[in-house]
Amino acid sequence: MKLIEDANQQALTRILEGEPRLIDIVPARQLIPGLRERMILHAGPPISWDRMCGPMRGAVAGAIVFEGWAKDLPTATKLAASGEIEFHPNHHFGAVGPMTGMTTMSMPLFVVENARFSNRAYCAINEGLGKVMRFGGNDASVLKRLAWLRDVFGPTLGKAIRAAGGVDLKSIVARGLSMGDELHQRNLACSSVFLREIAPWMARTSTDNAVLAECLAFIGQNDQFFLNIAMAMGKAITDPANGIRGSTIVTTMCRNGTDFGIRVSGLGEQWFTAPVEMPEGLYFAGYSEKDANPDMGDSAIVETIGLGGFAMAAAPAVAGFVGAGAPSEAGNFTRSMGEITVAQNPEWTIAAMDFAGVPTGIDIRLVVDSGVVPVINTGIAHREPGIGQVGAGVVKAPLACFQQAIVAIAKDLGVS
Amino acid sequence: MTDQDRPQYxxxxxxxxxxxxxxxxxxxxxxxxxxxGVVHVDWKPSAGGDPQMAALLAKLGV
Known part of the structure; x- marks a missing residue:
C-alpha cells in the first residue's frame, strides 16, 4: 500500500536524521509544564493505583515521602490509595524513566535536545545499583541518595554539561557499540566514554574538590550510568516520527509492571496494551523466579531505536548475563529483529555483523505477519516493594499489542 | 502414483x-x-494462520 510505504519512509527518515545532544540537567518542575504537587509520572502505559504492581507501589510511596507530601511510608501509601495523587505516564509529558520510572517535580532530569527537529526529551538520573527507587526501593538510604542527586550531583553535572556546550550522543553510542555495549543491560563503554568527555568540564566548573571527586566517583562506579541518557535520547529521536498518518512504525514500547504498551506513528497518542510478560533470565544469589515481578520500565525506548535486545550482537557478554544463551548466539537475536524492522541504521553499526547497522524501524505488519516479537533486555525487580533488583533477563513484547494496532490502523485507513 | 511414474519414483x-x-x-x-540429511526452513503461515488477520495484512501491503 503506497500510503503506508511512503509514511514509513518518512518516519524512518525522521528517526535516522535525529541529532540528539545532552544539553542540561534541570529540575522536572521547570521542564514539564503541568507537573505539580501530588502528581507522579510513572513508567509504561496509563495505570491506576489499584492495578499497580508491588515495586511500583513501593516507589510511589517513596516518591511521596521524598517530595514531602507525607511524613513516612505508611502515610504515603494511604495517601496514594486515597485518590489524592494523580498518576500519568512519563510518555505523556515528553519524559521516560527506567523500571518504575518515578518522575516528580523536584527530581533533576537529563535534557536531550534533538537539534534536527528542535524537540526535547527528559529522563531522571540513574541512581546506581543496589537499593534504588527504580526497582521499588524506598528506605532512608534511597531517599538520601535522591536528595544528593537533587542538591549536589544534578547541579554539578548540569553546570559541566552547559559549559561543554552539550554532548553529542550519537557518536558515543557508535563507539559504545564497537566496545561491547548494547545500551540496555550493558552501558559500561558508553558510561566510560561519557565520563572521559565530561570530566574535564566538571573539573573546570567545580569549586569544591571533595564534591568533584564524589561526583566523578558516582559516574565511574555505575556501569549503567549512561542508560538514562540513552533513554532520553531514544525519546527525543522517536517523538518526531510519531503522528505520520498511515505509518505502521512503532514509536513507543514500554511497561508498567502490569501492562505492556506500544504506540504507532500512524495512530498518534493511542495506546495498545496487553498483560506484560515475565522476563526469562538469571537471578542474583538467593533469588529465583518466584521472587520476580513482571517486566517494567520505559527503557524499551532503546529497543524502539534499534539498541538493547536488537543490538545483542554488539554485546555477546550480555547474552550470558541475561540468560539468553551462549555469546556465540547473540547474533541470532539481532538477525531475528532484522525480520521485523524496515532498515538498518548506517551510523550505528556492529563489527561482529560485518558492520551491519542496528535493525531500525519496527513495522507492526512484519511483527504480526511473522509472529516474531521484539525482544527486550531488562533488569528484574523483586515483586515486593522496597527490595530492589534480583536479576536480569530477556522479555518478549506481547503479540496482542501489535495485533490490536493492525486492526486500528486498518480501520483508520478504511481497510476491512 | 501411477504405474507410469513408478520407475522414476x-x-x-x-x-x-x-x-x-x-x-x-x-x-x-x-x-x-x-x-x-535434512535442512530445516523456519516457516510459518502469515499471522500464525489467522485468516482474517492475514487478509488484513495482505490489504495493508505485507
Whole structure:
C-alpha cells in the first residue's frame, strides 16, 4: 500500500536524521509544564493505583515521602490509595524513566535536545545499583541518595554539561557499540566514554574538590550510568516520527509492571496494551523466579531505536548475563529483529555483523505477519516493594499489542 | 502414483535422499534419527494462520 510505504519512509527518515545532544540537567518542575504537587509520572502505559504492581507501589510511596507530601511510608501509601495523587505516564509529558520510572517535580532530569527537529526529551538520573527507587526501593538510604542527586550531583553535572556546550550522543553510542555495549543491560563503554568527555568540564566548573571527586566517583562506579541518557535520547529521536498518518512504525514500547504498551506513528497518542510478560533470565544469589515481578520500565525506548535486545550482537557478554544463551548466539537475536524492522541504521553499526547497522524501524505488519516479537533486555525487580533488583533477563513484547494496532490502523485507513 | 511414474519414483529412492523440511520442526529429528540429511526452513503461515488477520495484512501491503 503506497500510503503506508511512503509514511514509513518518512518516519524512518525522521528517526535516522535525529541529532540528539545532552544539553542540561534541570529540575522536572521547570521542564514539564503541568507537573505539580501530588502528581507522579510513572513508567509504561496509563495505570491506576489499584492495578499497580508491588515495586511500583513501593516507589510511589517513596516518591511521596521524598517530595514531602507525607511524613513516612505508611502515610504515603494511604495517601496514594486515597485518590489524592494523580498518576500519568512519563510518555505523556515528553519524559521516560527506567523500571518504575518515578518522575516528580523536584527530581533533576537529563535534557536531550534533538537539534534536527528542535524537540526535547527528559529522563531522571540513574541512581546506581543496589537499593534504588527504580526497582521499588524506598528506605532512608534511597531517599538520601535522591536528595544528593537533587542538591549536589544534578547541579554539578548540569553546570559541566552547559559549559561543554552539550554532548553529542550519537557518536558515543557508535563507539559504545564497537566496545561491547548494547545500551540496555550493558552501558559500561558508553558510561566510560561519557565520563572521559565530561570530566574535564566538571573539573573546570567545580569549586569544591571533595564534591568533584564524589561526583566523578558516582559516574565511574555505575556501569549503567549512561542508560538514562540513552533513554532520553531514544525519546527525543522517536517523538518526531510519531503522528505520520498511515505509518505502521512503532514509536513507543514500554511497561508498567502490569501492562505492556506500544504506540504507532500512524495512530498518534493511542495506546495498545496487553498483560506484560515475565522476563526469562538469571537471578542474583538467593533469588529465583518466584521472587520476580513482571517486566517494567520505559527503557524499551532503546529497543524502539534499534539498541538493547536488537543490538545483542554488539554485546555477546550480555547474552550470558541475561540468560539468553551462549555469546556465540547473540547474533541470532539481532538477525531475528532484522525480520521485523524496515532498515538498518548506517551510523550505528556492529563489527561482529560485518558492520551491519542496528535493525531500525519496527513495522507492526512484519511483527504480526511473522509472529516474531521484539525482544527486550531488562533488569528484574523483586515483586515486593522496597527490595530492589534480583536479576536480569530477556522479555518478549506481547503479540496482542501489535495485533490490536493492525486492526486500528486498518480501520483508520478504511481497510476491512 | 501411477504405474507410469513408478520407475522414476523408485529411481529417486534408490539414491541417497536429502530433505528440505518446511514448517514443523518435529520432522527434522525423525529424519536425522534415520541418518537422512535434512535442512530445516523456519516457516510459518502469515499471522500464525489467522485468516482474517492475514487478509488484513495482505490489504495493508505485507
Amino acid at each position: 523408485q529411481q529417486l529412492l534408490a539414491r541417497k535422499v536429502e530433505v528440505v523440511n518446511v514448517g514443523l520442526e518435529g520432522f527434522v529429528k525423525d529424519l536425522r534419527d534415520c541418518d537422512i
